[in-house]
Amino acid sequence: MQKEVLIIIPAYNEEKNISKVLDRLEQPEIAEFADILVMNDASSDNTNWIVKARHHAVVTHVFNLGYGSALQLGYKYAIRCNYRYVIQMDADGQHDAGNLINLYRALKTPDENGVYPDIVLGSRYLNDSPYFETSALKRFAFFLFRHIIKWSTGRTIMDPTTGLQGLSRRAALCYSKFGNFDEKYPDANMITNMLLSDFNIVEIPAVMHLREHGKSMHSGLKPIGYMFHMFFSILAVLIRQKIFKNVPKAERYNNDIQKTQ
Secondary structure, eight states: OOOOOEEEEEESSSSSTTHHHHHHHTTTHTTTTTTEEEEEOSSSSHHHHHHHTTOOEEEEEOOOHHHHHHHHHHHHHHHHTOOEEEEOOOOSSSSSHHHHHHHHHTTTTTOTTSSSEEEEEEESSSSSOOOOOOOHHHHHHHHHHHHHHHHHHOOSOOOOOOOOOEHHHHHHHHHOOOOTOOOOOHHHHHHHHHHHTTTEEEEEEBBBBOOOOOOTTTTTHHOOOOOOOOHHHHHHHHHHIIIIIOOOOOTHHHHHHHHHH
């Protein structure tokens, strides 16, 4: 029987990590409310076969399309299969699977005004978050984009690059249709866009681990290129939102939700 939540896991050459991630997600406390979809982005190792052997849904790209493209296709899958919520997490084992229970609870919990979150961010940098070691270059990137988001939206987002996120159906529907969804790095740029489109975003503390095997897509000097890419991507978001004003607001998707259910 289909569950209420779809867990989307983009994966690229993660054969040494994916089994441990799936072990934890298959535990009853998570399996009772969530199905798993692995977006295999043209891995050249055994990632695809490991997931298939465990009888989880897997979509395999013939060519490597990028992290963002894998996520967006996962959102389309979630909408067409009528999932109520989406939780996205990485395949490298850095996101503790225990976080998913807290994300799910947060998605189902309204604020004092009765408003439910559209996006719940699992944050490494809230006061209640366990310590997570990062390089000086990455800390600078977090500082920079945290302040750009604050300047452009008025909101403080402590972890603007987190890949651990829970999405309502409305947010997943928006992302599935969004023609300017970043095919590589949908991080601070997409958060900025969603805040300016009046989606409700909250952060909760999250437990993270260091990668045990393989290399991160932000390893070495890649964060420098990432920062340039993200800066201009946020600039493009601001131009679309504040000058052209051609990005639909959150309310626009309420009717669409009814049509897709």
